[in-house]
Amino acid sequence: MALPPYSSNVRWAEYKIDTPTFRLSPVEKPDMSPFLFHMTGRKEILSILSPDMDAFPENSGFLKSAIPEAQGEDRNYTAEVVCLTESPTFCLDFFRYRSFNRWRQNQLFGIGLDKSELAELGARPCIYADEQLKNDLIVIKHRLEEIELQDPVLRERLPSLINRAYPLMMPLLENKASQGFMWEREWRYENAQDRGLVFPYSAIKIICCPENEEEGIRHVLGIYSNNIKFVRSWREYNEVTSYLKNRKREMHVPSKLSYSNDQEYLSALKEQLVNYRSVFNRIEAFKNFIEIIESKGASTSDALHELQQTMDSMIQQIRNIQDKL
Incomplete structure (x- = not known):
């Protein structure tokens, strides 16, 4: 139900979206996801799902820490972290279109973990730092390793501040032609002791993979795969971007005043009805996709209802004109 304009007669609380932030999905806000994904080949x-079982608990996976790709050439940056993205599932294939390395590595595979659970473990969003801020943090970190502060408060708080911010730092690269990597919507997890993220299979919510690879991954996960949704992220990306590109052209209700006779108006109505049905089917498919993952579909249901009403009206107009001809 659409939120009406402000009025003392409207109870805003009845329309309020109160989903906790880490659990917001594309249903409530299209650019949000309740999952953190690690995309790979x-x-x-x-290998992630079948680590050396002598070193890790049974039925668990392991994401190894590494220096992030964008910072690997910066010799002053040595933090090893696990990189994840909070991009919605239907946006993930953008990575292959943006990064040559991701395309070359055929990163059609991904593991989606619960964002709330990872936040409890210590995963945090990146800090996108401009050149000055990045350099200041690095210099201060290295300097603190060489001196002892006299002030007891600074001696405790400043190293803690820098050491927590340092692994999360990502260059903004605002002056580069490509303007950096904010599109990755990156989160990071650091665990120096484990040198990566150990996670139980039960924490996996989604697996992105080609259909012909699903059986092999299910075999590795065993009974845990029964509670995991398998999706094709590139298919969703292609469908959604195609829909958005064509939306304005397709979403058009002809006005009778624009046509000189009923026959021309009838042809235009029929043509646009086909377009509406096409859009309706795409949104319905996307709704089914969201419902599978989120078990919610209120926003898309409203859109489908509105489209159905418009199509019904157009069909009635077509019938009225045909009855007169």
Whole structure:
């Protein structure tokens, strides 16, 4: 139900979206996701899901820490972290279109973990730092390792501040032609002791993979795969971007005043009815996709209802004109 304009007669609380932030999904806000994904290749995902079992708990996976790709050439940056993205599932294939390395590595595979659970473990969003802020943080960190502060408060708080911010730092690269990597919507997890993220299979909510690879991954996960949604992120990306590109052209209700006779108006109505049905089917497919993952569909249900009403009206107009001809 659409939120009406402000009025003393309207109870805003009845329309309020009170989903906790880490659990917001594309249903409530299209750019949000309740999951954190690690995108990878075929060989890598099998290795992640089947680590050396002598070193890790049974039925668990392991994401190894590494210096982030964008910072690997910065010799002053040595933090090893696990990189994740909070991008919604239907946006994930953008990564292959944006990054040559991701395309070359055929990153059609991904592991989606619960954002709330990872936040409890210590995963945090990146701090996008401009050049000055980045350099200041690095210099202060290295300097603190060489001196002892006299002030007891600073001696305790300043190293803690820098050491917590340092692994999360990502260059903004605002002066580069490509303007950096904010599109990654990156979160990071650091655990120096484990040198990565150990996670139980039960924490996996979604697996992105080609259909012909699903059986092999299900075999690795065993009974845990029964509670995991398998999706094709590139298919959703292609469908949604195609829909958005064509939306304005397709969403048009002809006005009778624009046509000189009923026959021309009838042809225009029929043409646009086909377009409406096409959009309706795409939104319905997207609604089914969201419902599978989120078990919610209120926003898309409203959109489908509105489209259905418009199509019914157009069909009635077509019938009225045909009855007169």
